[in-house]
Amino acid sequence: MPYINKEKDYVIEFAIKWPISFDSLWGRGYNSPLMSGQQRLPIELDPFRMAEQGRQFSSPVRIKQFKRLLPLLESDEGNVDVELQFEVDEIGMRILRGHLKANLILQCQRCLAKMDYPLESDFHLAIIQSDGEVERLPETYEPLVVESTPMHVLDVIEDEILLSIPQVPMHGENDCIAQPTKDKTELAEQHANGETKENPFAVLEKLKKDH
Numbered sequence: 144m145p146y147i148n149k150e151k152d153y154v155i156e157f158a159i160k161w162p163i164s165f166d167s168l169w170g171r172g173y174n175s176p177l178m179s180g181q182q183r184l185p186i187e188l189d190p191f192r193m194a195e196q197g198r199q200f201s202s203p204v205r206i207k208q209f210k211r212l213l214p215l216l217e218s219d220e221g222n223v224d225v226e227l228q229f230e231v232d233e234i235g236m237r238i239l240r241g242h243l244k245a246n247l248i249l250q251c252q253r254c255l256a257k258m259d260y261p262l263e264s265d266f267h268l269a270i271i272q273s274d275g276e277v278e279r280l281p282e283t284y285e286p287l288v289v290e291s292t293p294m295h296v297l298d299v300i301e302d303e304i305l306l307s308i309p310q311v312p313m314h315g316e317n318d319c320i321a322q323p324t325k326d327k328t329e330l331a332e333q334h335a336n337g338e339t340k341e342n343p344f345a346v347l348e349k350l351k352k353d354h
């Protein structure tokens with residue numbers, strides 16, 4: 144009898160490819176003091192404790208796991224390579240740095256054909272316990288409000304992916320099979336008027352406003 148894996152929302156399904164090269168993912172500019180001690184990403188974690196322990200995680204996560212992202216994609220195949228570093232900074236702020244890398248297949252909003260979107264995103268979040276602490280954050284930090292632990296870590300990663308995707312993805316004019324009958328201004332106006340309400344990319348607009 145074949146084993147049927149009934150995927151549940153809260154289960155992180157790791158890809159087989161692991162471990163991945165830490166250096167290749169963090170790339171230039173990330174000054175990691177220590178490459179040892181990386182672990183697979185757990186489903187849930189306590190980010191405050193992780194920061195105090197200086198924990199690092201490294202995992203490819205299947206794109207299928209990101210349920211809010213899926214309506215924006217033309218393909219749910221493949222992985223997002225996720226690197227997380229929890230740490231406490233010099234002013235005692237608990238920090239989550241992340242690096243995400245994936246090749247997403249989006250839909251060009253001009254010709255409606257598929258387009259490759261190489262996602263490569265770094266984020267740098269200050270982990271705080273309530274909205275009230277946001278005002279005290281240095282301007283360089285984006286807040287990650289964690290009111291209760293454990294935290295579902297995929298939600299944070301998914302938010303960052305959604306924020307990194309263009310609101311109106313389009314091929315470059317030379318690569319697009321459609322004539323550019325509508326320029327970006329016109330698309331933007333439609334967007335603002337809510338004429339693209341059925342477009343799944345509207346969720347991005349909402350998410351970006353919320354931030």
Ligand SMILES: [Zn+2]
Nearest residue numbers: 251254314319
């Ligand atoms: Zn196109």
